[in-house]
Amino acid sequence: MSVSAPPEEVLDVLRRQDPQIADVLLGEARRQAETLQLIAAENFTSPAVLATLGSPLANKYAEGYPGARHHGGCEYADAAERIAVERATALFGADHANLQPHSGSSAVLAAYAALLRPGDTVLAMGLEHGGHLTHGSPANFSGRWFDFVPYGVDAETGLIDYEQVAALARHHRPTAIVCGSISYPRHPDYALFRAVADEVGAYLIADAAHPIGLVAGGAAPNPVPYADVVCATTHKVLRGPRGGMLLCRAELAERVDRAVFPFTQGGAQMHTIAAKAVALGEASTPAFTAYAHRVVEHARVLAAALAAEGFALTTGGTDTHLITADPAPLGVDGRTARARLSAAGLVLDTCALPHGDGRGIRLGTAAVTTQGMGAPEMAGIAALFTAALRDEPEETARVRAEVRQLTRSFPPYGR
Ligand SMILES: Cc1ncc(COP(=O)(O)O)c(C=O)c1O
Structure with missing residues (x-):
């Protein structure tokens, strides 16, 4: 059995107490080990990341931010979050990072909460062309609370139609433009998106949920110098725990932090934030x-x-x-x-x-x-x-x- 299974001592306890769930965990470990995982959004975290997720930090309540928590006993939670933030800002060259979003969708929700008001117009890739649910799906909060205008890809080349992006931006004057996709296999031209956003006075939000791990390893362009806010997940190529991350300029730091807590989330998941720190440490190495x-x-x-x-x-x-x-x-x-x-x-x-x-x-x-x-x-x-x-x-x-x-x-x- 590979390390993707829980450690033997954990399994022994679980087998005695809850054989049903022990079987589920072992079955999933076997499934992951015996089939090929080709889902573009998945990866295998390191044993260190897995161990951190299963650590006693999972027990800790830590509403707020380091040095300003609503709970006592947060000294180690604070240390974990400070390390995670330092590693993220250093790795991506960002002024500020927030590691609390529980998922990529929560990160996008917080970015909108920081920059937009309900009813604002947002330009984003259409869902049929590769946009995420949070980019204006009627089934998602984004499509209900904002007025999304979709842009798409060229029918011949499959590449983003930047002329359409610019024309739609000039016509609709959106409050924000979102670049990022669940399935676009090329790099967005962040400089071009920035230029269009500047021309119409819009914020630029880069949803780099997919490529952020490649950015960490220098294998994809970095959206941080161009976007007002970068949303990301930590569990794809980046190889961390399931979760989200926000990166932004110093001027927006307070708005972004308040948009995460207390506006859209409660207590931070400290075991996940510590595991994000471990993954960010790993992603800072030449091996990554x-x-x-x-x-x-x-x-x-x-x-x-x-x-x-x-x-x-x-x-x-x-x-x-x-x-x-x-x-x-x-x-x-x-x-x-x-x-x-x-x-x-x-x-x-x-x-x-x-x-x-x-x-x-x-x-x-x-x-x-x-x-x-x-x-x-x-x-x-x-x-x-x-x-x-x-x-x-x-x-x-x-x-x-x-x-x-x-x-x-x-x-x-x-x-
Ligand atoms: C572009 C993009 N944004 C947001 C998300 C949402 O991430 P999560 O599933 O963690 O909520 C994804 C997930 O794949 C994504 O690809």
Whole structure:
């Protein structure tokens, strides 16, 4: 059993007290260890991050900020949060960081709360083109409380249509422009977004939930010098615990902090903030820089191999950790593809296809790269995709066996 399972002594206690949940944890550990995790938003945290999440800091209430808490006994909670903030500001070159958002969505909510009033107009990528739920979905608070105007990608190239962004900004005069996506495989042009925002007097919010880990490793451009507020998650390429983060200029620090607590959240989750500090420490090392560059290289190799197998890649390739593709040339839609790939042990997502029919697939290389796989394995994975999509029981079983062999050779936690 790999380290992704709880430590033996924890399991022993759990097995005696709650065998049902012990089974669930072991089952999930086995699932992660025996199938390929290709969901672009996932990764394997280090054992140090996992240990911190399971530490007694999980017991601590700490409403407020270091030095100004509503609870007693916060000396270690304060120390953890100060370290996390220092590491984040140093790593991303930001004046200020807030590590309290419970998730990426909570970080976006707080950014809007800091800069906007209900009813304000916001320009953001349309959901069918790669925008997140928090970028104006009618099912989300964002679409209810703000007037979102969507921009999109060019039908031919799949690249952001910057002329449309500028034209919409001039016409609608939004209070804020959001750049960032759940599935765009290229880097946003932050300087261009900044110029448009300046021209119309809008704030620029960069939702860097996906690329922030690549930014940490110097493998993607840094939005911090351009955006008024940067929202991020800590659990994707960055390889930290599930959670959110905000980065901003000094002038906005107080507004951002108040927008998180007390406006949108209560007590900070100190075990998660300490785990974020551990991950940020790891992300500041040369080893992480090398990792981030490998993630991108592997995505490029995997994208080229999938294109050679017949998949139609959005934008023709990738500059990041993620790939979006239409499997239609192989005779299946995204949902069918996900089901068949999943049956063969290849776990990924579907995604919207800009200007396309139906759904495509979205995958990423952050987790498999953490496992130590390299370019040859990426090319091999693309061939497994095609075999699994044939939906022939013998082929599916063969792919499953090959996936199992691969994960035995590259176990998530090196055992
Ligand atoms: C661009 C973007 N924003 C926000 C989020 C929300 O993050 P969470 O799921 O942690 O709320 C995501 C999640 O994938 C995302 O990709």
